[in-house]
Amino acid sequence: MxxxxxxxxxxxxxxxxxxxxxxxxxxxxxxxxxxxxxxxxxxxxxxxxxxxxxxxxxxxxxxxxxxxxxxxxxxxxxxxxxxEPTEGPRVRDEFFMKLVLAPMTGIADRTALINRQRRHYLALMRDLNELAERTDRGDRVALLLIEGAMLHLQADLDWLERCQEDLP
Amino acid sequence: MSPPPIVNTVNLVRIYQDGGVPVPAVRGVDLKVEAGEFVAIMGPSGSGKSTLVHMLGGLDARTSGEIWLDGSRVDTLSESAWALLRRRKIGFVFQFFNLVANMTVADNVELPALLAGASPREARERREYLLGELGLADRADAAPAQLAGGEQQRVALARALANRPSLLLADEPTGNLDSRNTRDVLRLLGEVHRDGQTIILVTHDARVASLADRVVSLLDGQIVDDGAVGPVRRRPRASAGDVVELRS
CATH class of the missing domain: 1.10.10.10 (Winged helix-like DNA-binding domain superfamily/Winged helix DNA-binding domain)
Structure with missing residues (x-):
């Protein structure tokens, strides 16, 4: 701040x-x-x-x-x-650690982890949709902020698909 | 007795031949969709999503298994019987819009309703409502070629809904849209869904998928997840801003 x-x-x-x-x-x-x-x-x-x-x-x-x-x-x-340029967002490594390590240690199944994470992202997206609906059309700053959050979330989902495809 | 599901597939399989090599696209899908449900199908490219909805619309033939629509078996229908069924019961939005080039936007949208037996007045009112909702009221007299890609895609959606079909099938309906146009499409989908429209759509777009009652995930031609988009599991939000803050 x-x-x-x-x-x-x-x-x-x-x-x-x-x-x-x-x-x-x-x-x-x-x-x-x-x-x-x-x-x-x-x-x-x-x-x-x-x-x-x-x-x-x-x-x-x-x-x-x-x-x-x-x-x-x-x-x-x-x-x-x-x-100065502003630092970009980083990959959400906590989930990735879970995804890579959990099957090795037998604490969770990879498909179940991915499915749960996908549903969670979609639920967050639903919240953002509702937030955008409640936001005044003229409030460009707020709408752009929400759109930014949506695009990040979409990238997280796309990456989840890549993990699903490429991790055995 | 409860009504039959709108869609029911039994061990549905589609195998393409690629130079004599069999390539399985859909490998044993059992999918039941009840009337009024909104189902999003997600999955990596090549996971069989498009093949699946094309088969549900009779645009691709199954290799084995069964497809039932509204209580009738349809995978055994001839092409002409499929064409009739689509005209009566199914609205389809393609990734590439397939609009009739030498007809105006208004006529493109009214045609399916007229073919299905609506009066010209009903067809016109429905068209005015749909184009209005999609921000295209002032494009009614244009030819499809005069429209931008995103506009054509919205016209295709209006056309698919003109008939109030029992089933709306869509393959990436927001694939060519910017975020403002996507918002119009989302609003319309939400509205027709609230009015009872059954929807099955393939999408990569999480905004679209998050509107659905149910998300089916495909991987390598099989269903790996099928369930509702639940509420967000975390502490209750103090303010709307928390959603954004969490993502930043």
């Missing part, structure tokens, strides 16, 4: 609750809503590292609020993040 907060602060200074609202509004229901405590902890760490600074703003009838803004060092960190 560090870098998404920095990115939001590069747009304009904000206090913790505004950052939470901005994340919710941008990513919609397809992304887990951030916990406000987590946001304050992250802001505290960013401040300690000199990437953001905070000023107290007085409010009538309420305690002061801390408004955060990006420092030059924070801007550099953000630029470095933007300039």
């Amino acid at each position: 560090r870098l998404s907060l920095l990115a939001l602060l590069a747009k304009e200074p904000a206090h913790g609750y505004e950052l939470k609202q901005a994340l919710e509004q941008i990513f919609g229901r397809a992304y887990p809503s951030p916990n406000i405590g987590q946001i304050y902890v992250t802001l505290g760490r960013l401040e300690k590292d000199g990437l953001v600074k905070a000023v107290d703003v007085e409010q009538s009838n309420r305690p002061n609020k801390k408004v955060y803004y990006l420092t030059a060092k924070g801007r550099e960190a953000l630029d470095a993040w933007a300039d």
Whole structure:
């Protein structure tokens, strides 16, 4: 979350609750809503590292609020993040370990493992279908996130078929 | 007495000859599908999926075994009897759409209903509904050649459903579609299924398969798994976002 907060602060200074609202509004229901405590902890760490600074703003009838803004060092960190390619997803090796090792050790049958895993992936896909149906058509960010999750799941299923074909 | 299953195959076998060498494509499949069921058939390429649904539609002949549709034995029918049966009872969506080139989209979709004895008005209303659902209402007067591949495939689906067939057979019905068009097809399949349409389709697409009541997995011409897509086994979701988070 560090870098998404920095990115939001590069747009304009904000206090913790505004950052939470901005994340919710941008990513919609397809992304887990951030916990406000987590946001304050992250802001505290960013401040300690000199990437953001905070000023107290007085409010009538309420305690002061801390408004955060990006420092030059924070801007550099953000630029470095933007300039780097992002790590790709890796193969889900836990299932593969099971698949290769289980028959050798006699704890499970390979066909049964593959069948169970396929049904599980399809059940996850059904959830994603329903999530996509419930998501507003205009919410492009959320829909793309869901579509990305679907494409990964499809790749997992295709790979499962390859395992089924090529493992004796 | 309960009604017979819509589809029942008994020890169904298909062996092709490849230069004198027998190549088994389907090796002893017993498959029963009840009225109103939605069954997805999955499996690696070469596992016999397409051969199986082609045999169910009478488009490929079995080597041995039996096929029963709606309580009647059909594997022994002549080609012309199959053609009549398809016109009355079966809608088929092919991987390549087989639309009639010199007819408009609207006529392609209305034809099966008219052949089956629907009135022109019924045929037109059904066509308008189906093309509308598939986002193709404004393409009704186009010729198939004027359509993109994904549009032709959706027209083929509309045509297969025009007749409200007892059985919809489809071979990779979303194979040429982008994700938005796939969504339209999924929505329509879900809708006709809720209205009682029996569906058997071959698919690689997990979005399509996850809609089915039942997934049959083939490997080397045999059924290796046959069962319902169950609920996701994990803690109840706090928010919808968890699904995506789990995958990221």
